[in-house]
Amino acid sequence: MMTPTTTVPATVTAFDLVSGLSAQRPTLRRRLSAMAAMYADVEAARAQVERDDVLVYEFYDMGVPETSGDVAYGTSITYPGKVGDEYHMTKGHFHSVLDTGEIYFCLRGTGYMLMENPEGDWQAAEFGPGQAVYVPRRYAHRSINTSATEPLVTFFAFPGHAGHDYGTIETRGFRKLCVERDGEPVFVDNPKWAG
Numbered sequence: 001m002m003t004p005t006t007t008v009p010a011t012v013t014a015f016d017l018v019s020g021l022s023a024q025r026p027t028l029r030r031r032l033s034a035m036a037a038m039y040a041d042v043e044a045a046r047a048q049v050e051r052d053d054v055l056v057y058e059f060y061d062m063g064v065p066e067t068s069g070d071v072a073y074g075t076s077i078t079y080p081g082k083v084g085d086e087y088h089m090t091k092g093h094f095h096s097v098l099d100t101g102e103i104y105f106c107l108r109g110t111g112y113m114l115m116e117n118p119e120g121d122w123q124a125a126e127f128g129p130g131q132a133v134y135v136p137r138r139y140a141h142r143s144i145n146t147s148a149t150e151p152l153v154t155f156f157a158f159p160g161h162a163g164h165d166y167g168t169i170e171t172r173g174f175r176k177l178c179v180e181r182d183g184e185p186v187f188v189d190n191p192k193w194a195g
Ligand SMILES: O=P(O)(O)OC[C@H]1O[C@H](O)[C@H](O)[C@@H](O)[C@@H]1O
Pocket: 030, 059, 075, 076, 090, 091, 092, 093, 102, 141, 142, 156, 157, 158, 164
């Protein structure tokens, strides 16, 4: 690294391009027990937890100041698997400051970014290696891994002051579920959606 000439040093972190992980920091890890009730087949989720409380995903909080002038970033890795016929996914969240977007860049794997605004308008963008997805402001977002074998590895960036609102999604869920039908991912109505 060049000899520093400023009082605020840059932060340099090495992420592995295959695993999405960094040896320099711990990840935040979400096992199935942390979100069993968010899956459509809660019984299947709870039975899986009893057998093996699998690691569904992990991601980084790089500790960036939560100001509008800073940019939070990191990688998020969603591991392959299903609960019943529903693919592994992140909890999903709105930003506390609703009018903030987020950028995701897919390094590896296949899946979708499911998005939904407070009015219940939804859209899904497909993830593939090299694919960047822009999550517009006001849209809750959830990463979904549709591979049977490969992790879904993404790099994300969002305004430092955005914050995370999990409550709305924990309460009403997303309008659509991503499930496997005849070996293929499809989006179906969520019968529990309280839109
Ligand atoms: O927050 P979740 O919905 O559990 O998803 C996990 C993480 O996914 C993305 O990487 C976001 O940028 C993170 O801020 C978020 O915490």
